[in-house]
Amino acid sequence: MKGGDNLKKDFSKPKSWMLYSYLAPSVLLFVSFSIVPMAMAVYYSFFNWSGGPMKKFVGLNNYLLLIKDNTFWKSCLNNIFIASSCVVFQLGIAFIISALLCSKLLKFKEFHRAIIFFPVVLSAVVVGFLFRMIYSSDNGLLNFFLSNLGLSSFIQPWLDNPKIALIFVTVPIVWQWIGMYVVIYMTSIKSIPDEIYESCAIDGATGFRQAIYITFPMIMDTIKVSVVLAISGSMKIFEHIYVMTGGGPGTSTMVMAQYSYKSSFIMNKMGYGSTIAVGILCVSLSFILISQLLFERGKRRYE
Amino acid sequence: MNKKRGIIGKILNFLLTTVINVPVMLLTLFCMFPVVWMLYSSVKSEKEFALSIISFPKTFVIQNYTNAIKIGQMNICLSNSVKASILTVIIVLVLGFITGLIFGRYDFKFKKPLYIMFLSGMLIPVYSLLVPVFIEMKTLNLNDNIYAISLIYGACGLPLAIFLITSYVSAIPKEIEEAAIIDGASFNAIIFKIMMPICIPILGTVLILSFLNAWNEFPFALVLLGKNTKTIPIGLTYFTGMYSVKYTQLLAGLSIATLPVVIIYFVCYKKIIAGMVAGSVKG
Numbered sequence: 104m105k106g107g108d109n110l111k112k113d114f115s116k117p118k119s120w121m122l123y124s125y126l127a128p129s130v131l132l133f134v135s136f137s138i139v140p141m142a143m144a145v146y147y148s149f150f151n152w153s154g155g156p157m158k159k160f161v162g163l164n165n166y167l168l169l170i171k172d173n174t175f176w177k178s179c180l181n182n183i184f185i186a187s188s189c190v191v192f193q194l195g196i197a198f199i200i201s202a203l204l205c206s207k208l209l210k211f212k213e214f215h216r217a218i219i220f221f222p223v224v225l226s227a228v229v230v231g232f233l234f235r236m237i238y239s240s241d242n243g244l245l246n247f248f249l250s251n252l253g254l255s256s257f258i259q260p261w262l263d264n265p266k267i268a269l270i271f272v273t274v275p276i277v278w279q280w281i282g283m284y285v286v287i288y289m290t291s292i293k294s295i296p297d298e299i300y301e302s303c304a305i306d307g308a309t310g311f312r313q314a315i316y317i318t319f320p321m322i323m324d325t326i327k328v329s330v331v332l333a334i335s336g337s338m339k340i341f342e343h344i345y346v347m348t349g350g351g352p353g354t355s356t357m358v359m360a361q362y363s364y365k366s367s368f369i370m371n372k373m374g375y376g377s378t379i380a381v382g383i384l385c386v387s388l389s390f391i392l393i394s395q396l397l398f399e400r401g402k403r404r405y406e
Numbered sequence: 407m408n409k410k411r412g413i414i415g416k417i418l419n420f421l422l423t424t425v426i427n428v429p430v431m432l433l434t435l436f437c438m439f440p441v442v443w444m445l446y447s448s449v450k451s452e453k454e455f456a457l458s459i460i461s462f463p464k465t466f467v468i469q470n471y472t473n474a475i476k477i478g479q480m481n482i483c484l485s486n487s488v489k490a491s492i493l494t495v496i497i498v499l500v501l502g503f504i505t506g507l508i509f510g511r512y513d514f515k516f517k518k519p520l521y522i523m524f525l526s527g528m529l530i531p532v533y534s535l536l537v538p539v540f541i542e543m544k545t546l547n548l549n550d551n552i553y554a555i556s557l558i559y560g561a562c563g564l565p566l567a568i569f570l571i572t573s574y575v576s577a578i579p580k581e582i583e584e585a586a587i588i589d590g591a592s593f594n595a596i597i598f599k600i601m602m603p604i605c606i607p608i609l610g611t612v613l614i615l616s617f618l619n620a621w622n623e624f625p626f627a628l629v630l631l632g633k634n635t636k637t638i639p640i641g642l643t644y645f646t647g648m649y650s651v652k653y654t655q656l657l658a659g660l661s662i663a664t665l666p667v668v669i670i671y672f673v674c675y676k677k678i679i680a681g682m683v684a685g686s687v688k689g
Contacts, residue, residue, distance in 0.1 A: 117512070126508055129502070129504070129564055133564050133565075135542075140542060143541070143542070144535065208419075208423045208427070217672070224618055226664070227622070228639040233441075234440070237440065281437075282437070283682065283683070338531065364533065380533055383531055
């Protein structure tokens with residue numbers, strides 16, 4: 104048996120140099136535009152450099168600057184705000200919708216699923232512009248609805264008020280990605296065996312209680328994955344902010360990616376911009392790590 | 407007694423059905439509304455739009471589109487976006503298929519580290535790569551080049567493509583190509599004549615996803631492309647920066663960027679949803 108397997112293997116296996124030569128183009132492409140640049144970003148972060156021929160080695164100075172940089176920490180906080188709103192609202196709403204979508208009473212399931220997922224494939228730039236128009240002060244949809252509902256007193260310059268701008272740039276971000284989690288949850292809920300629901304229906308648990316006591320714990324692993332996804336996704340937010348506010352007014356809606364872009368390409372501080380980019384990588388990796396650790400702990404307590 | 411209970415049960419059931427169906431329907435409509443509003447408002451006349459921003463169009467003003475194309479140079483953007491997206495799709499399909507197939511089918515010494523390297527690509531934030539890629543392309547004199555940017559899009563699209571194709575290929579039973587091997591088929595013949603036709607469904611998914619990603623990509627295009635090579639998302643930012651631009655024209659511009667996405671999505675949304683969910687959960 105074993106010999107036969109070996110024979111087959113030898114027979115079907117092409118020479119390894121052949122495999123490597125077939126792999127070479129993709130490895131080359133990927134390394135030169137992903138791995139090498141990542142290493143270069145770390146390298147540049149040690150220099151004071153504006154993109155020209157003059158490059159001055161400053162050691163860890165950029166990192167010391169970064170630690171003391173208020174704008175960076177402000178944008179980091181904004182990212183955290185967006186991330187926590189995404190975790191609470193995106194995942195929360197998605198859970199409710201997917202529990203409803205899996206209910207037997209719901210009609211047009213496929214239609215709902217297709218429509219709710221649709222914003223995910225939209226260009227973030229288009230979403231940004233669309234919401235900028237929705238919030239716009241002269242012809243905005245939001246103001247139109249408010250004044251028609253007799254709530255004119257609430258009308259504000261939504262994106263120009265530094266106190267509330269962050270909340271209103273978060274709305275489209277939450278809105279756009281709900282569908283992703285709805286579909287992820289639905290797949291997971293569908294894999295729960297029907298017998299469990301049946302036996303708990305016999306025990307008298309229905310509807311809402313089923314969702315809390317059965318669906319929720321049964322898809323806990325999926326929820327963990329979604330939390331990590333939502334956090335890492337919100338660390339990457341850029342286009343929405345770039346299009347809607349550019350980080351303003353002041354730094355009230357600045358996020359890390361926008362700040363890195365601004366420092367590197369608007370203020371031409373390529374070295375410091377790279378430092379921020381490395382900072383983004385560290386911050387987002389550590390958030391993912393923390394969230395995973397917390398889950399591990401919670402799990403242990405639960406057991 | 408029994409009959410009465412049946413009626414009450416039916417009423418309860420009906421109420422419950424309404425309670426579940428109506429809010430979900432409203433939510434779904436709310437999800438869709440901004441896009442639908444954008445599409446129908448883009449053919450309204452300026453006057454109509456000013457009168458009521460929410461009413462359906464009574465006229466059909468195609469000039470919004472022609473103006474958007476003229477003022478916003480959307481024709482240039484469109485052709486650039488098409489070029490970049492198609493080239494990206496070709497790169498991702500060819501390289502992704504060969505690489506994914508080898509990872510899914512054969513064992514060799516550096517398989518694991520190479521596979522992990524590709525998958526880690528899904529974790530690297532694009533924004534960390536902006537500066538070095540910009541410098542890299544400038545030194546190679548490839549910035550402001552619509553074909554060169556496809557290389558970057560290709561590199562960014564590879565991890566997902568490889569992941570999807572590898573998992574698809576490893577699920578194909580080995581017996582299929584064994585017959586061909588015994589018949590003496592070459593490596594190339596096995597790859598392209600036997601495996602490729604089997605992989606058509608997943609290649610379709612990869613094609614659509616890489617096209618959408620290239621079409622919507624923003625940050626690299628922003629730092630690398632200039633006036634004549636700008637893609638649609640960049641063109642939109644130029645367009646909105648102009649003071650003379652009217653709302654309806656802007657909506658027409660946004661619609662030009664979105665219509666291909668809408669069409670592709672509703673033709674093959676099942677593939678798109680499955681591919682994106684698989685890619686994001688595993689990534």
